[in-house]
Amino acid sequence: MNNPAQKQNARTAITPTREQDFPEWYQEVIKAADLAETSPVRGSMTVKPYGAALWENMTAIFDKWLKDYGIQNCMFPVLIPVSFLSKEAEHVEGFAKECAVVTHHRLEKDGKGGLIPAPSAELEEPYVVRPTSETIIGEAMARWIQSYRDLPMKLNQWGSVMRWEMRTRIFLRTSEFFWHEGHCAFETPEEAEADTLHIMGLYKKFFEEYLALTGFHGPKTPEERFPGAINTIAFESMMQDGKALQAATTHDLGQNFSKSIGIKFQGRDGKEGFVHTTSWAYSTRIIGGMIMMHGDDDGMIMPPRVAPVQFIILPVIKDEATGAKLIEFCDGIAANLKKSGFAAKVDSRDIRTPDKMWEAVKKGIPVRIEVGQREMEANSVTFVRRDLGKDSKKTCTVDEFYGLAQGVLDDIHNGLLERNRKFLHDNTVDGNSVADIRNFYASGRIGFVRVPVEVLKDPELEKVKQEFKVTARCMPFEDKGAKVLIAKSY
């Protein structure tokens, strides 16, 4: 697809290729990169060490930004009383019904070697494993907020949530997924709106500057908003198959939520009012987006600034006599790179070098450094960029490499982002009517169609939406509300 380094008919590390079967390629990349796997819990995934390290890097950066903005992290219960969901009718209609429901608080032996929920331990009121924490955080805010002096209240939580899903795909759609959820309360509607814009700005910055992922951002159409929101702003990325992936959203809930939960405050004028709330999130779903945007037929390509390993160093051992010395030499290079703040790792396992090499490729490690006897003697390294493949192979002295390291990572980052930007724009076409949307998708092309918002009022649009399974993704800020993007989506 959009990777110029990928040659047709070359042997690829991943089977099938993107061209042959994109969804299956996606699953194989995850397996080959050892990021995550399906778990024995229906629809839930296990994020393996490499995937967890990636998520940790992603959370560490963003968490710091949130704190700089004055967000306070909390830890709310994993369960939510069912009655809390009943309070918020729209919430329930939206997505709260497909939940893991806790009905008992004890297991007992069934007499056949198994365990069953103890009938004597049925709960009077069931709980659900949180599908989102809006209601339980709202209940707390209603108690914690008394007056305007307690505002703004800006809370966030890192954790997992659970929505029972029937058709699941690792990272993209799983019953349990990991995320952060921000919930803020403000005195005025202006502050709430500013919050959703500010956080969306942080998302955009984070996606572009760290994940090398770009996209369009802007308000959702009223029909596509979060249940109960007066405005939802979305960041929509384009995957290599032309489908949209909603990478993050921020919601302005106005007073809808505070009125249904009862989050009141005494204003500066002494009068009681309802707060204006917002909520926003990004999740492990974005990892799916990174795979589907950056990956190629040899596997994952990790954006360097969040890569768990930025430099993998392979000692190319020819005979045992010199092996230990070679590993020591490599360890020294890794130690120096680490000292400069890079994530460097020596792969000194007792397995074949080509196996190590292919593992590094499939995991998408930005730079692979190969050190053989000759390199060691010349105090040099040979290195290859993952994004450009073996044609990018270069040799230089170790000291030169230290000087180059940051620049190489930045180049890879910029290259990925630029490639993503070009792909997004090359595959976003302008149209003027429902007919233009129909013609685009009927021709088998992939990507987004950008049309004037007036097209939303055309009754024919519904048919096209159903025929091609497309939806309105967002109204890009860059078009100042005049246009809307139509696309297939994940």
Added chain:
Amino acid sequence: MNNPAQKQNARTAITPTREQDFPEWYQEVIKAADLAETSPVRGSMTVKPYGAALWENMTAIFDKWLKDYGIQNCMFPVLIPVSFLSKEAEHVEGFAKECAVVTHHRLEKDGKGGLIPAPSAELEEPYVVRPTSETIIGEAMARWIQSYRDLPMKLNQWGSVMRWEMRTRIFLRTSEFFWHEGHCAFETPEEAEADTLHIMGLYKKFFEEYLALTGFHGPKTPEERFPGAINTIAFESMMQDGKALQAATTHDLGQNFSKSIGIKFQGRDGKEGFVHTTSWAYSTRIIGGMIMMHGDDDGMIMPPRVAPVQFIILPVIKDEATGAKLIEFCDGIAANLKKSGFAAKVDSRDIRTPDKMWEAVKKGIPVRIEVGQREMEANSVTFVRRDLGKDSKKTCTVDEFYGLAQGVLDDIHNGLLERNRKFLHDNTVDGNSVADIRNFYASGRIGFVRVPVEVLKDPELEKVKQEFKVTARCMPFEDKGAKVLIAKSY
């Protein structure tokens, strides 16, 4: 109790005092420090921003140490299939029965405005909210480990677990609590044993050097071991009421767990064998220990090295004209302290200074800095140590203070640790028999009784255990297995 700065009959910020009602004092300290609260979910707590910031500081330090030791973090599902628990009989007998049991995957309207578990959505096999992840991580290890080359496998997870508790106390015993759980697999029994010792060493270092909490550490008696373990090492701290708090444990599970789950590997000799596993944890419980060990009748005393706020700066505003300038001056001090890596905060809220002062006291902020007009003009600060109270008040120039800051925090830390150490040793008495234990507790004294391990064989011991609700806590390493500690405990 053990705080020399606390004067009798003085007005205290916390009612009741420790002397009057220790358990009630504990709850009041948590409320006054705004650390956490009981949640609407039965037996579960909500950790509020101040408590969450403390936990984050605690996890950041320890997580780094774990990584330095080669631990890889993972994210396993929050649910566990019930059949997994059935596999491990001892596990279930131990603690897995009192669980939150998920039986349905959908809610539906009950027609009366409420929601009920949908009868059509009953799960074929129920799940439990994880009470610990041993079984699900074990199942993964059984698939991930093929040969000795895959060993050691050292995994860890930060998250929460849930065990249904009837009598709960915030931090000390809640249905849901936050922790990390390490699960490792090794080729040899020696490595597994070394792992439990190494991690216990890290716990001890962490508790003493960061939480200013000391205690005895050593193996549990066989009866007190973790279900299925061949050895459990515990760290037992003493609270101000003389009761023991088990602050952390490491377990050597030998091959018991790997055999029941089936975690096999091909050894260097080509033969198949079972791995040797370990597990270990500390939890938010230790926050309860910090409160009960360091706190006084004015509230919490935060150990400085993990304190969310180390320096709180109060601008003492006399008139509005100079107020803004004073706040600016304080902001400058905070910025400089932050630049040096300290957690400093200016409390510029529009409330009375004494209220701010008492809030800082109750939250246990290590150092309170007061800046009035006079201080500003002299480019100086007045500061008070939380552990020593108002008699420690000093004034110095701002520059002098920057030079003093680290030393003051270290002094507070060392003072807390020393006080804890003295209290522990003053209240640990040596005995030789069951009669000595009985006499100690019958006299109303508080603390630990250390007796020769032979006393464990005395049939009379059981009566004393029941009469005074004491148990064998651990066999301290410092006594080389010859002695055992008897104590009441949390």
